Amino acid sequence: MIAQLVAQAEAEGAGLVTLRAITEEASAAGAERALARLGLGDEGAVGDVRELRELLSAWRDAKKSAVRAVIGWVARVAFALVLIGIAFQAGLTGKLGQ
Known part of the structure; x- marks a missing residue:
């Protein structure tokens, strides 16, 4: 042609x-x-590409959820450490043993 x-x-x-x-x-x-x-x-390529896009989307969602979970746990641990520090500064640790 x-x-x-x-x-x-x-x-x-x-x-x-x-x-x-x-x-x-x-x-x-x-x-x-x-x-x-x-x-x-070939004819099956359309389905293959669609499936790969779905897998990639699922991977991105899982990665985003994992990052959010890690950030949440880090924030909780940091908050707990701040509370423990406040307890030590206030002298509340001696009263816990009694």
């Missing part, structure tokens, strides 16, 4: 419409080759 368009462009003096058609055909052929090289040129 590209060869026919190039021949047509030479015969017509390469009009703008013809050059655009050549560009579109070359782009489509290149995209098809690139997808085939990546293993995404």
Whole structure:
């Protein structure tokens, strides 16, 4: 198809419409080759890509939840340490042993 368009462009003096058609055909052929090289040129590729996107989304959600949980635990531990420090400063530790 590209060869026919190039021949047509030479015969017509390469009009703008013809050059655009050549560009579109070359782009489509290149995209098809690139997808085939990546293993995404078959019918099942759409489902595979959709599944990979879902997995990536789930991974991002899990990572976000894990970070939030760690931050929550760090905040709790820091608060507990502050309370223990206040207890020592107030002298409440001696009263706990009695």
